[in-house]
Amino acid sequence: MIETIIEITFYISTVVTLFIFMLPSQYVPKRNDNNNASSEPKTTVQVLVLGDIGRSPRMQYHALSIARGGGKVDIIGYHDSEVHPDISSYPDISIVPLPPHPSLLQTSNKLLFLLFGPLKVLFQVISLWWILAYRTKPAKWLLVQNPPSIPTLAIASLVCFFRQTKLVIDWHNFGYTILALKLGESHPLVRISKWYETALCRSATAHLCVTQAMASFLKKEFKLKSPILPLHDRPASHFQPITEERERLEFLLSLPQTSPVRSLVKEDKVKVIVSSTSWTPDEDFSLLIDALCRYSEISNTSKPQLPHILAIITGKGPQRDMYMERISKLQRDGRLRKVAICTAWLSTGDYARLLASASLGVSLHTSSSGVDLPMKVVDMFGSGLPVVGWGRFEAWPELVTDGVNGKGFGSSDELVEQLIDLLGNPDKLGKLRVGAQEASSYRWDDEWTPIAGKLFGLV
Structure with missing residues (x-):
């Protein structure tokens, strides 16, 4: 009996000792030493x-x-x-x-x-x-x-x-x-x-x-x-507006994503919209797809003619392939005649230049909690890009001032109305761009x- 107790005690003490020796080392504050102050x-x-x-x-x-x-x-x-x-x-x-x-x-x-x-x-x-x-x-x-x-x-x-x-x-x-x-x-x-x-x-x-x-x-x-x-x-410092139209045009023409509409870009007959998404359930991308289909339908009968749209979607995520298959089918069915949709994964610098060169940003973040905000909108403002975004959650007004630097929507029908109103009226879009540039002045x-x-x- 005594031998058993001694054996159990030995094993327990061994485990405890090993545990103590394997504990992570602790943080020790540095002493204030004037000789080492400059190197620490x-x-x-x-x-x-x-x-x-x-x-x-x-x-x-x-x-x-x-x-x-x-x-x-x-x-x-x-x-x-x-x-x-x-x-x-x-x-x-x-x-x-x-x-x-x-x-x-x-x-x-x-x-x-x-x-x-x-x-x-x-x-x-x-x-x-x-x-x-x-x-x-x-x-x-x-x-x-x-x-x-x-x-x-x-x-x-x-x-x-x-x-x-x-x-x-x-x-x-x-x-x-x-x-x-x-x-x-x-x-x-x-x-x-x-x-x-x-x-x-x-x-x-x-x-x-x-x-x-x-x-x-x-x-x-x-x-x-x-x-x-x-x-x-x-916005971080690398997000900056582009004020020179020539610089904006040169960048857009350099992107492989613009090749299908390059002639329209040169003639200023296409508007570039950008949406950055993580392709997850808290961003309902079908809102934008439905809105673009409706825009294409309306633009074919409207007078004066609405501009073509090139929608460049950046980001990676689990639902990307599902949505791209849907977009391909819509294109084959002729439901996106005045709209081209493409995806891109760009370098940090090129992403910033894309935002500064686009006409309008789109945020589809719906907020699972109602109290978070999409950082992509901040980046867009940093680049002087006005934004339309899902605005039916509590924290939205902390980021966007409606009618000043952007607009909020709550359905695909509202998004269509905003696309038609802003892309078809350069003065209204220009007013929002001024507001977005003002919002960009306060940095990270x-x-x-x-x-x-x-x-x-x-x-």
């Missing part, structure tokens, strides 16, 4: 994106602003596409790529997905824990993009506890409201997701969020006690420095 960063921050870094502009802007302010940054996420060109020019910004899912776990089979889905989450858990707890050095701050919240918030909270790192959550939306788009608000998994998100976010030192409406929601519904700081998206650093810069101790 003002702060250290890990920026975590459980997604493609290149398709997460706000988190890239955070990293750039921290580095400009004298901080050192590790930006952690999937490195699938091109990042902002300035990131590589800062020696104090390091990209730490997350490993992609094993190809074995990729499947479109719904039955296999039920098995592979949990395995993919387990793979993410292991990858996040290894990189945050061991591969990277301890940092003073961990800035996490939310959503996705599963498993990000759980791993981030645990790592911050062991490493004595301060957790800051940057709220873009809510994970449970996005899940509700697929499963319905009353689904048990949605309720569990909401409880998970609500419980784990309380471990954060502070919260940043994209709208004032979201800040109010977090305070009221999540009952958060830590500071909640609204930090609106603003103007918003970030007094809020996030102060939080991270950089000002």
Whole structure:
């Protein structure tokens, strides 16, 4: 009996000892030493994106602003596409790529997905824990993009506890409201997701969020006690209006996407509209397709003649192929005679020039929560591009002033009316463009420095 107790005690002590030795190292604040003050960063921050870094502009802007302010940054996420060109020019910004899912776990089979889905989450858990707890050095701050919240918030909270790192959550939306788009608000998994998100976010030192409406929601519904700081998206410096018509025309003619209507571009008989989409359920792309079909039908009988439309759609996402098949069928059926629709994935610089060269931007973001905002509209304003967008949610007026820099719509019929009204009346479109250019004057650093810069101790 005694030998058994001794043996059990030995095994338990061994496990406890191994656990203690394997704990992540803790963040230790640097001492104020005048001799080393110039060589040490003002702060250290890990920026975590459980997604493609290149398709997460706000988190890239955070990293750039921290580095400009004298901080050192590790930006952690999937490195699938091109990042902002300035990131590589800062020696104090390091990209730490997350490993992609094993190809074995990729499947479109719904039955296999039920098995592979949990395995993919387990793979993410292991990858996040290894990189945050061991591969990277301890940092003073961990800035996490939310959503996705599963498993990000759980791993981030645990790592911050062991490493004595301060957790800051940057709220873009809510994970449970996005899940509700697929499963319905009353689904048990949605309720569990909401409880998970609500419980784990309380471990954060502070919260940043994209709208004032979201800040109010977090305070009221999540009952958060830590500071909640609204930090609106603003355009980065590379989004600038193009004032020279010759420069705008040369860029449009250089794009492969304009080749089918190149002669119309030269004669100024086509209007370029741009919509950037993630091809997900919270952006109903059928609204734009239906509106363009109706526009094409009306334009054939209207007097004076309405201009042709070239719709350039940028972005990547799961529903892209489905919609492109539908567009191809409509083209074959002759329902898009005065409309050409094409997709593009452009470099950061070319995307900015496209926005500055287009006639009108279209936002299809419908907001699963009602309190988030599409960053694409901010980029459009930065380029002096007026916008029409889905405006039937609470936070929309925080971004767009109706009739000044854009217009909101609530159906495909309303969108058709706006396309006809604006593209057929250059003076009305020009008035909105002036408003968009005025909206572009307030930039990202103007918003970030007094809020996030102060939080991270950089000002």
